[in-house]
Amino acid sequence: MRASLKLIIEFCHFWFGVVFMDLLIKNGKVVWPDVTLEADLAIDAGKIIGIGSGDVFPKADRVVDAGGNFVVPGGIDPHVHMHVGFMGATTLDEFDTGTMAAAIGGTTTVIDFAFQAKGKLPMESIEARRKEADGKVCIDYTLHSNLTEGNDASIAQIPKIIEMGIPSFKFFMVYRKEELMIDDGNLIPIMEEIKKHGGLAGCHTENVSIIEFLQEQAIKKGNKSPIYHALTRPPINEAEALNRALYISKYLDSAFYDYHLSVKEGVELIRQARKEGFPAYCETTTHYLTLEEDMYKRPDGLNFICSPPLRTRDHIEELWRGLADGTISAVASDQAAFTLEHKKMGKDSFNKVPNGLPGMEFRVPLMFSEGVQKGRISVNRMAAVTSTNVAKIFGLYPKKGAIEIGSDADLVILDPKIKKKITIDDCPYKIDWTPFEGIELQGSPVMTISKGKIIAENGKFVGKTGEGEFVKGKISEEILKRPAA
Numbered sequence: 001m002r003a004s005l006k007l008i009i010e011f012c013h014f015w016f017g018v019v020f021m022d023l024l025i026k027n028g029k030v031v032w033p034d035v036t037l038e039a040d041l042a043i044d045a046g047k048i049i050g051i052g053s054g055d056v057f058p059k060a061d062r063v064v065d066a067g068g069n070f071v072v073p074g075g076i077d078p079h080v081h082m083h084v085g086f087m088g089a090t091t092l093d094e095f096d097t098g099t100m101a102a103a104i105g106g107t108t109t110v111i112d113f114a115f116q117a118k119g120k121l122p123m124e125s126i127e128a129r130r131k132e133a134d135g136k137v138c139i140d141y142t143l144h145s146n147l148t149e150g151n152d153a154s155i156a157q158i159p160k161i162i163e164m165g166i167p168s169f170k171f172f173m174v175y176r177k178e179e180l181m182i183d184d185g186n187l188i189p190i191m192e193e194i195k196k197h198g199g200l201a202g203c204h205t206e207n208v209s210i211i212e213f214l215q216e217q218a219i220k221k222g223n224k225s226p227i228y229h230a231l232t233r234p235p236i237n238e239a240e241a242l243n244r245a246l247y248i249s250k251y252l253d254s255a256f257y258d259y260h261l262s263v264k265e266g267v268e269l270i271r272q273a274r275k276e277g278f279p280a281y282c283e284t285t286t287h288y289l290t291l292e293e294d295m296y297k298r299p300d301g302l303n304f305i306c307s308p309p310l311r312t313r314d315h316i317e318e319l320w321r322g323l324a325d326g327t328i329s330a331v332a333s334d335q336a337a338f339t340l341e342h343k344k345m346g347k348d349s350f351n352k353v354p355n356g357l358p359g360m361e362f363r364v365p366l367m368f369s370e371g372v373q374k375g376r377i378s379v380n381r382m383a384a385v386t387s388t389n390v391a392k393i394f395g396l397y398p399k400k401g402a403i404e405i406g407s408d409a410d411l412v413i414l415d416p417k418i419k420k421k422i423t424i425d426d427c428p429y430k431i432d433w434t435p436f437e438g439i440e441l442q443g444s445p446v447m448t449i450s451k452g453k454i455i456a457e458n459g460k461f462v463g464k465t466g467e468g469e470f471v472k473g474k475i476s477e478e479i480l481k482r483p484a485a
């Protein structure tokens with residue numbers, strides 16, 4: 001049905017007005033969340049203007065032969081932290097080098113965060129973050145507003161933030177001592193205000209009291225090695241906080257997004273909420289899908305410290321099931337490029353290690369290789385969780401995340417035959433390690449196209465700094481009312 005409709009309707013559509021077009025991508029297997037079709041794509045002025053057979057399209061300035069490889073929607077990473085300070089260190093990537101790496105790895109849009117700085121209003125932090133990014137980013141980007149204070153002045157800015165095109169928010173239910181936490185009392189009026197103005201609230205769900213108690217106990221007993229990072233943040237810590245956040249959201253009838261889900265109990269909570277028709281969304285990350293808790297027992301275990309921590313195999317398998325059955329909507333990298341030197345700050349105790357892992361350049365390749373090639377998800381589901389769903393949830397669709405007439409021509413050509421081991425040799429932000437070292441990839445992006453321009457080819461960035469723009473989001477009623485992505 002989809003096939004014939006596409007070929008008949010969208011084909012004729014474009015005929016009018018265009019004599020020469022910028023780019024033709026031919027011989028691709030084009031991937032949508034519901035179907036894969038052999039089709040050619042006509043691109044002009046940064047947009048997709050035709051989907052069908054290249055024979056009937058006007059002459060193109062440039063023709064790219066996809067050679068039977070997959071053409072997938074450009075990746076949208078819903079959760080990255082470029083050049084951000086945390087726990088006494090600042091991550092290595094800048095908005096230019098970070099987005100170059102993302103582009104090489106098949107990502108054409110990133111969503112970073114504007115952390116509300118202590119004593120400042122959220123809007124000031126958004127403006128500061130935009131100043132850092134604008135003119136530097138190589139691909140399009142937008143922001144989540146990360147509120148760290150629940151005072152009246154901060155809440156009063158919520159409508160304005162949503163109106164300016166930043167409809168998604170994040171709150172920490174942890175990091176009390178770091179003064180980043182929003183407590184449950186404040187969560188309620190904040191969520192109410194977000195709901196009232198068409199925004200989407202989301203949390204980093206961990207139970208701060210459980211962590212603080214277990215950490216204190218561990219340190220007192222001299223248990224300071226990296227494995228205690230995981231042992232002091234057990235699954236119940238995350239599942240309980242998610243349950244609480246979901247309960248509050250349901251009580252307020254306010255849609256909810258869970259950032260970086262890592263536990264099987266959480267998958268079940270989201271699954272049940274969605275079954276009831278409640279608009280609960282969650283993302284997991286590539287590291288929770290591929291790396292086990294045992295990494296903390298290695299001599300270099302401290303490098304793998306991130307929060308929530310890496311989990312055991314049973315959690316990993318349930319995350320894959322949740323991705324396959326539609327419970328988990330999105331996959332993020334949670335990019336936080338701390339170097340080996342930064343990680344050494346915690347060589348004497350796990351709780352001093354800056355939390356976070358680099359790897360946004362490997363998100364799409366890992367999802368293809370570990371997910372599609374290993375038979376855990378279809379290539380169509382991969383397109384949904386790495387791109388289309390993210391665009392829908394955060395209100396960027398159909399400008400982003402869609403291979404449709406009129407959408408931005410953000411596309412990735414992915415060759416399933418390429419075999420390579422993950423290394424960090426060509427990483428533009430010059431990181432000195434990767435948590436994914438040694439993983440064999442079967443299949444990789446060979447070309448990334450952003451707004452109709454080729455910006456990465458065969459592992460090299462060939463685009464221009466500063467050509468990315470801030471994109472405004474507006475979340476649809478459908479997403480806010482029921483689980484619709």
Ligand SMILES: [Zn+2]
Pocket residue numbers: 079081334
């Ligand atoms: Zn994060």
